[in-house]
Amino acid sequence: MANTVIGSSIVIDGEIAGEEPIIVQGTVKGRIAVSESVFVESAATIEADVEADTVEVAGVLTGNVTAGARVELKADSKMVGDIKSPRILIADGALFKGNIDMDVER
Amino acid sequence: MARNEATVIAAGTRISGRLEGAEDVQVLGALQGTVHLEGALFIDTEARVDAECAVDSLEVHGILVGDVQASDTIELHPTARVVGDLAAPRVIVHEGARMRGLIDMGDMDAERAPTKGRSAAPARRPTASPARPASRPAPAPARPAPVAKAPEAPAAKAPPAPEPEDEKAKAAPRKKAAASKKAEA
Numbered sequence: 001m002a003n004t005v006i007g008s009s010i011v012i013d014g015e016i017a018g019e020e021p022i023i024v025q026g027t028v029k030g031r032i033a034v035s036e037s038v039f040v041e042s043a044a045t046i047e048a049d050v051e052a053d054t055v056e057v058a059g060v061l062t063g064n065v066t067a068g069a070r071v072e073l074k075a076d077s078k079m080v081g082d083i084k085s086p087r088i089l090i091a092d093g094a095l096f097k098g099n100i101d102m103d104v105e106r
Numbered sequence: 107m108a109r110n111e112a113t114v115i116a117a118g119t120r121i122s123g124r125l126e127g128a129e130d131v132q133v134l135g136a137l138q139g140t141v142h143l144e145g146a147l148f149i150d151t152e153a154r155v156d157a158e159c160a161v162d163s164l165e166v167h168g169i170l171v172g173d174v175q176a177s178d179t180i181e182l183h184p185t186a187r188v189v190g191d192l193a194a195p196r197v198i199v200h201e202g203a204r205m206r207g208l209i210d211m212g213d214m215d216a217e218r219a220p221t222k223g224r225s226a227a228p229a230r231r232p233t234a235s236p237a238r239p240a241s242r243p244a245p246a247p248a249r250p251a252p253v254a255k256a257p258e259a260p261a262a263k264a265p266p267a268p269e270p271e272d273e274k275a276k277a278a279p280r281k282k283a284a285a286s287k288k289a290e291a
């Protein structure tokens with residue numbers, strides 16, 4: 001099944017919800033709530049709270065992230081906001097400001 | 107740049123709000139709100155779009171509810187279901203497509219009008235007329251007194267009615283002639 005792709009020139013102000021992986025190359029403001037993964041590519045800007053299974057950030061993300069499985073901040077990514085996820089990876093070179101919560105059930 | 111990688115809204119994805127951009131967007135899922143695109147909007151068979159759209163061109167295979175303004179082409183394919191007003195210099199309605207609403211192709215020169223208008227008119231008239239009864243009776247009072255028996259005439263010749271709005275003026279005398287011919291018969 002095709003992924004959802006938000007192209008580089010696209011600006012969405014509102015809400016994205018669904019059951020498909022989402023690849024963002026453009027700009028999204030508002031809220032993203034999906035049951036699959038969210039990829040924030042290097043040219044992308046997200047000003048939104050993100051709920052997903054996994055979140056990969058290579059671009060700029062402002063907002064709180066809640067992931068069921070994993071959050072990865074890649075090198076050269078920028079993120080401001082709180083992360084809540086059982087597994088969190090922050091690569092060398094990534095900029096991050098916010099809270100980390102790995103409060104796993106155990 | 108990833109610019110030519112078109113934007114896709116997959117079948118399981120719903121977007122609500124405002125969508126803007128300068129590229130083509132393909133909707134297989136659901137889209138709600140407003141759309142401003144310098145590019146083409148494609149609505150797939152299973153997709154549903156509830157939005158006011160301003161786009162370069164629009165292609166509908168699925169469901170669209172909302173007014174659309176296109177600078178180039180609007181094409182309704184056989185599986186399309188549309189409720190809303192469409193404005194574009196070129197509007198193509200394929201057999202099987204259903205819509206309710208107004209189609210506006212802008213200023214038409216007289217030579218171009220008949221062919222363009224007729225190709226689209228029969229497809230939309232049957233669905234369009236019941237929803238907008240006001241638009242039909244309106245011209246009747248404007249007619250001169252001799253056509254006082256007009257009410258029965260239109261009913262008698264209902265099938266050939268689909269005339270493009272813009273031809274109403276031209277059509278009126280023709281209708282009168284047809285009516286009197288029928289009356290003689």
